[in-house]
Amino acid sequence: MPRERLIVIGGVAAGMSAASRARKRSPAMEIIVLEKGRHVSYGTCGLAYLISGQVARPDDLIVYPAEFFRTKRDIDVRLETEAVEIEPGHKTVHALARGTELLSLGYDKLVLSAGGAPAVEISGADLPGVFTCNDLAGTIRLCQFLEQEKPRRAVIVGSGYIGLEVAEAFRRRGLDVAVLERSGTVLEGVEPEIGERVEAALREQGVRLRKFANVSGIAADARGRAAAVAHDAGSEPAEIVVLSTGIVPRTALARAAGIAIGPTGAIAVDERMLTSAASIYAAGDCAETRHLVTGQPAYFPLGTTANKQGRVAGENAAGGRASFAGIVGTLVTKVFDLEFAKTGLNEVQARAAGFRPRRVTVQSHSRARYLNGKAILLTLVWDQPSGRLLGCQMLGAEGVAKRIDVAAMALHARLHIPEMLHLDLSYAPPFGPVWEAILVAANEAMKQQG
Amino acid sequence: MPRERLIVIGGVAAGMSAASRARKRSPAMEIIVLEKGRHVSYGTCGLAYLISGQVARPDDLIVYPAEFFRTKRDIDVRLETEAVEIEPGHKTVHALARGTELLSLGYDKLVLSAGGAPAVEISGADLPGVFTCNDLAGTIRLCQFLEQEKPRRAVIVGSGYIGLEVAEAFRRRGLDVAVLERSGTVLEGVEPEIGERVEAALREQGVRLRKFANVSGIAADARGRAAAVAHDAGSEPAEIVVLSTGIVPRTALARAAGIAIGPTGAIAVDERMLTSAASIYAAGDCAETRHLVTGQPAYFPLGTTANKQGRVAGENAAGGRASFAGIVGTLVTKVFDLEFAKTGLNEVQARAAGFRPRRVTVQSHSRARYLNGKAILLTLVWDQPSGRLLGCQMLGAEGVAKRIDVAAMALHARLHIPEMLHLDLSYAPPFGPVWEAILVAANEAMKQQG
Numbered sequence: 001m002p003r004e005r006l007i008v009i010g011g012v013a014a015g016m017s018a019a020s021r022a023r024k025r026s027p028a029m030e031i032i033v034l035e036k037g038r039h040v041s042y043g044t045c046g047l048a049y050l051i052s053g054q055v056a057r058p059d060d061l062i063v064y065p066a067e068f069f070r071t072k073r074d075i076d077v078r079l080e081t082e083a084v085e086i087e088p089g090h091k092t093v094h095a096l097a098r099g100t101e102l103l104s105l106g107y108d109k110l111v112l113s114a115g116g117a118p119a120v121e122i123s124g125a126d127l128p129g130v131f132t133c134n135d136l137a138g139t140i141r142l143c144q145f146l147e148q149e150k151p152r153r154a155v156i157v158g159s160g161y162i163g164l165e166v167a168e169a170f171r172r173r174g175l176d177v178a179v180l181e182r183s184g185t186v187l188e189g190v191e192p193e194i195g196e197r198v199e200a201a202l203r204e205q206g207v208r209l210r211k212f213a214n215v216s217g218i219a220a221d222a223r224g225r226a227a228a229v230a231h232d233a234g235s236e237p238a239e240i241v242v243l244s245t246g247i248v249p250r251t252a253l254a255r256a257a258g259i260a261i262g263p264t265g266a267i268a269v270d271e272r273m274l275t276s277a278a279s280i281y282a283a284g285d286c287a288e289t290r291h292l293v294t295g296q297p298a299y300f301p302l303g304t305t306a307n308k309q310g311r312v313a314g315e316n317a318a319g320g321r322a323s324f325a326g327i328v329g330t331l332v333t334k335v336f337d338l339e340f341a342k343t344g345l346n347e348v349q350a351r352a353a354g355f356r357p358r359r360v361t362v363q364s365h366s367r368a369r370y371l372n373g374k375a376i377l378l379t380l381v382w383d384q385p386s387g388r389l390l391g392c393q394m395l396g397a398e399g400v401a402k403r404i405d406v407a408a409m410a411l412h413a414r415l416h417i418p419e420m421l422h423l424d425l426s427y428a429p430p431f432g433p434v435w436e437a438i439l440v441a442a443n444e445a446m447k448q449q450g
Numbered sequence: 451m452p453r454e455r456l457i458v459i460g461g462v463a464a465g466m467s468a469a470s471r472a473r474k475r476s477p478a479m480e481i482i483v484l485e486k487g488r489h490v491s492y493g494t495c496g497l498a499y500l501i502s503g504q505v506a507r508p509d510d511l512i513v514y515p516a517e518f519f520r521t522k523r524d525i526d527v528r529l530e531t532e533a534v535e536i537e538p539g540h541k542t543v544h545a546l547a548r549g550t551e552l553l554s555l556g557y558d559k560l561v562l563s564a565g566g567a568p569a570v571e572i573s574g575a576d577l578p579g580v581f582t583c584n585d586l587a588g589t590i591r592l593c594q595f596l597e598q599e600k601p602r603r604a605v606i607v608g609s610g611y612i613g614l615e616v617a618e619a620f621r622r623r624g625l626d627v628a629v630l631e632r633s634g635t636v637l638e639g640v641e642p643e644i645g646e647r648v649e650a651a652l653r654e655q656g657v658r659l660r661k662f663a664n665v666s667g668i669a670a671d672a673r674g675r676a677a678a679v680a681h682d683a684g685s686e687p688a689e690i691v692v693l694s695t696g697i698v699p700r701t702a703l704a705r706a707a708g709i710a711i712g713p714t715g716a717i718a719v720d721e722r723m724l725t726s727a728a729s730i731y732a733a734g735d736c737a738e739t740r741h742l743v744t745g746q747p748a749y750f751p752l753g754t755t756a757n758k759q760g761r762v763a764g765e766n767a768a769g770g771r772a773s774f775a776g777i778v779g780t781l782v783t784k785v786f787d788l789e790f791a792k793t794g795l796n797e798v799q800a801r802a803a804g805f806r807p808r809r810v811t812v813q814s815h816s817r818a819r820y821l822n823g824k825a826i827l828l829t830l831v832w833d834q835p836s837g838r839l840l841g842c843q844m845l846g847a848e849g850v851a852k853r854i855d856v857a858a859m860a861l862h863a864r865l866h867i868p869e870m871l872h873l874d875l876s877y878a879p880p881f882g883p884v885w886e887a888i889l890v891a892a893n894e895a896m897k898q899q900g
Contacts, residue, residue: 013884043818043820043879043884045818045877045878045879046818046820046821046879049820049821049879054821055820055821060820061820292874302877303877303884304874304875304877304884305874307884307885308872312872324872325872327874328874329874330874330875330876330877331876332876332877332878332881332882333878334878334880334881339881341876343874343876368493368495368496370493370496370499370505370510370511371496371499371504371505399852401876401878401880401881401882402849402852402853402855402856402876402881402882403852403855404876405852405853405855405856405873405875405876405886406852406855406856406858406859408856408873408874408875408876409856409859409860409863409873409875410859410863411874412863412865412869412873412874413859413860413862413863413865415862415863419862422758422762422774422775423855423858423859423862424742424754424755424776424777424778424779424780424793424858424861424862425754425780425855425858425859426780426781426782426791426793426851426852426854426855426858427495427752427753427754427780427782428495428782428783428784428851429493429495429496429499430784430851431782431784431789431851431852432782432851432852434463434493434753434754434757435757436855
């Protein structure tokens with residue numbers, strides 16, 4: 001009897017998690033990973049630190065090299081091999097190796113983990129000097145450009161967390177940085193009180209932020225290189241441009257194979273990570289997930305979710321019965337000296353989801369004030385009729401990132417405000433205040449509930 | 451009609467929380483606080499930082515001085531005034547002011563927040579040079595002794611979190627430090643894998659730890675001052691001795707007044723913080739609470755709980771309907787360069803409480819390894835038949851204190867292991883690893899559940 005074969009398309013986060021988990025569950029299965037790039041299993045979320053120099057070498061971001069998977073886990077990783085067509089009817093994947101060699105591989109199980117692609121629908125996006133910070137190869141090119149061309153003026157298009165991470169990295173390298181943001185706020189979805197503080201911090205760090213700046217295109221100089229970014233209100237000179245206007249799921253292969261796409265535009269999956277096609281799973285930035293607060297499908301491409309989905313897909317592809325219920329929308333990022341974190345819905349999103357939200361913002365501290373505690377600003381959003389917690393955002397100079405997890409946990413557990421008044425959270429002067437911000441906020445919310 | 455009068459006995463944490471909350475609820479009520487010491491409203495948990503010098507002045511630990519409460523909150527704070535008898539039948543408190551003046555005060559509502567006292571049943575405990583680190587006045591005396599007498603050899607009796615905090619403070623001041631521990635482990639209730647690491651850290655910091663050292667008494671020198679601590683295995687010379695063998699609830703007043711004492715030896719209260727006596731509430735280190743994991747009464751004297759109970763007692767004493775459900779046993783402490791945190795039950799406690807516990811210990815990191823993440827050791831305890839989470843302990847050089855809150859939250863929400871596999875916890879390289887320790891542990895536990 002031939003070995004059952006699992007093919008994994010895409011080997012960054014979700015794909016290698018799927019392959020590894022499948023191997024753990026099934027020592028016998030044949031596992032092939034088709035990765036179009038030259039690297040597998042690296043920390044996508046650390047790319048900005050490569051730009052800043054805080055991570056010295058690209059290799060430092062690689063969790064395991066391809067060779068590790070081949071020799072230690074018996075996973076047949078094929079680099080520079082791009083899947084170009086899936087035939088679900090024939091259970092076959094066609095792929096192109098090193099741009100020339102066409103392969104046709106039969107599969108018993110397939111995991112789609114092709115990831116997401118930067119949204120770059122801007123004219124001039126392909127000019128020299130224009131980059132994204134979405135994969136290792138592109139980021140290495142960006143770093144080489146910085147070294148060789150020594151650009152002094154940078155424009156970042158988009159002020160999401162990746163845009164701001166790159167802004168920080170560029171400032172650390174001494175570049176002049178302008179950030180162009182289409183909307184009226186940085187960090188999409190941020191509550192106004194918190195967004196204002198982030199914007200003030202950007203200004204303090206010498207970042208020129210232009211809001212309501214719809215980019216119309218990138219202009220080239222005489223040598224054909226990026227020279228300026230044109231927007232509604234004028235033009236911003238730039239020797240280097242980074243596009244960080246979001247991630248879109250890579251779904252072309254799935255669409256062509258007739259696999260159902262969900263309402264978010266990503267591949268629809270059930271709790272087993274199974275797509276609409278038999279024996280085909282999807283995981284990571286190409287797939288949808290469920291938002292556990294709204295109960296609706298959501299697209300929330302993050303490394304942690306990709307890893308979890310990948311594990312579940314791999315487990316099930318190898319005959320298991322794992323499930324991934326969904327996310328609550330937790331995100332944390334460092335913006336220069338500030339930590340910003342959120343989970344769940346903001347007030348606007350909550351209203352759009354059919355809740356009747358209320359919101360309270362409070363301030364507490366990261367630790368006892370007599371041990372130099374830093375301010376933490378916290379916003380809590382809850383549903384007025386039911387009292388159910390819907391979301392939380394936090395901003396502060398320290399201690400924010402892991403504090404948000406308490407709110408994330410509360411969302412998973414579907415807690416209501418009255419259940420949150422007296423949570424037995426840790427306290428010691430070096431680590432927190434007697435009244436944690438989330439407890440202060442819950443008490444305030446309770447008062448407003450009356 | 452005369453104003454309704456609330457008397458609060460004890461004005462440190464619970465007492466001032468009660469008085470302040472009562473004032474918020476009732477602008478009209480007369481509120482009198484009887485405090486036997488010279489200070490109200492200070493951070494008991496910061497006392498060790500006064501010894502180390504990290505907190506420069508005693509005043510830095512005082513949240514609000516008595517005068518603030520008198521003028522800003524119309525609370526009649528009476529310092530150096532010790533309640534000596536309660537007559538519930540006559541709704542009267544008798545108190546002694548400055549050791550000489552006897553007062554009799556009628557009350558409508560009474561809050562008992564007399565706190566806890568250090569357990570000092572050791573002969574020689576009253577010798578000069580012997581201290582506890584339990585209140586501000588005593589700690590100031592200890593600091594004065596350090597300044598004036600310049601002791602070089604210190605013995606700390608008891609290796610609970612206060613004992614170890616004082617050990618660190620003394621080492622920071624360059625003292626030679628020995629810690630005598632009656633049992634076979636530091637930090638009562640710690641799981642063995644974690645306890646061993648803490649002990650190794652203490653040794654690295656030059657602390658001489660003697661376990662199974664039952665102290666029989668403190669011997670005096672010719673001048674009548676503490677000179678050595680005698681124990682089972684010999685005698686430890688000391689010019690300063692700190693007793694940190696635990697806290698016992700101050701219940702003498704309550705007992706004499708016929709107020710019911712609970713099975714833990716502390717004052718029994720219901721969710722409203724009401725004692726067995728009409729109109730008499732208790733809160734803080736003199737009162738019991740309920741352990742939400744076991745469902746049983748517990749004595750767990752900590753500042754956070756005291757503040758919460760105080761608020762509830764104050765709210766209700768002023769006519770409200772607040773309730774305090776209980777605790778899950780969360781505690782965090784700094785042991786030199788390590789953070790130790792726990793919540794819920796350890797395996798032994800869980801078995802004693804009637805569960806059929808299992809335990810798993812894993813290691814993860816405080817942040818991405820390529821950004822210099824530090825190891826975090828985590829132990830999870832769960833109930834085998836039901837899968838219910840029962841407890842968690844963590845140890846690491848950073849990022850432990852607030853991570854334990856996720857487990858505390860899970861205990862409040864009565865989560866089970868299968869619900870914890872894919873929690874949407876925050877991730878960014880500067881703040882955490884892709885797989886948080888608690889998720890690694892939950893996955894490991896799930897495997898063991900089969």
